[in-house]
Amino acid sequence: MDYVIQELKTLFSGQNFEKKRGDLLFATLDTGVLVQALKHLRDMLGFRHLVLITAVDWIEEDLFQITYLLRNYTQKTDVGIRVFVPRSNPIMESIHTLWETAATYQRELHEMFGIDFPGSPRVNKPFILEGWQEIPPYRRDFDTKKYAEETYFPRPGRKTHDPETYMKQKLYPDGTES
């Protein structure tokens, strides 16, 4: 993996290299060089498979992190590339020209996080949320529980237990353990 680090560092000024395992590396890149870097990884370094694209909402830092996970089948290694886009203006370049499948991921991210990928096919079409009118549901400022309770006619009488104390009471009603 060291040659990957080397290339990403010198060619694309990658930062924050994290070797999670011997065969799994994460790196952070600038949004501007992302498409070039992915193309380089795909064509020169053998990371031919786009495994997934996903996002994380760092609401405290006002950022969205987008992660691209690639796999090299000959070396059996994975590389995760992270980029950060501002939460207030979440626009990222589309990579559907490199992998057609990326369009589906981008459509999902557009729906779930509200990250826009201009030019990506059908990115504005509803994917699984038809007729959604709230803020995108995977943003952390969306209150899922409140929304569900207000919208979906909750059935009264639902109880929740703390699993630890509840199981203790069930298994050892007289207070003894073992």
Next chain:
Amino acid sequence: MSNDDLKKRRVIGPDGIEFEVNPMEDYFCTERPHPESPANRILEKFFNWARSESVWILGYGTGCGAIEMRPLMTPRFDAYRFGIQWRPTPRQANLLMVSGYLSVKTLKRVIRSYEQMQNPKFVMALGSCTINGGMYWDSYNTINRLDHYLPVDVYVAGCMPRPESILAGLEELKKRIRAGKGEGANAYIENLDWYKANQKKIIKDWDMPDYNW
């Protein structure tokens, strides 16, 4: 309406003649359904017995629960010996089996399927997800209780109910039908406004006719 195919528009036919189509009126029947009254008391009893002995299922495999229907329809549990069988289309079935959690998107399809079934028709809902939302009760996209959107005859509890309990549920349904309580289809029509209000509250891009004949 979000679906452009359903909008009123002018089109030019293959013979060059321009005409107007309004899909919602031209392709679908806009008539409101009416409740069906029983033929006569004694005949109805016989009919109900006959209905209870031929339950034809439209399996709607939305949730995890669809997986339990395979053992049910194969030799191990063999539901066919009770006069139960699976059909591929709503037109041929009289029992809609909803097998688990429903998102808003799938609920829309379920409603369409249900309304396309012929009377008399019944609904059986499997799993805690259809009863109170189950483990997805606080999700942004799964409904909590199916009986607010469709007239459910029998609920089978469990996560997921095993084939034995589904068989027990089917027995329960047969009892209900024989006792003349399988009137879900009429209840749906009689309370159509309430059901439609609930459905439209959560299906925000309603792009189908009010009642899918």
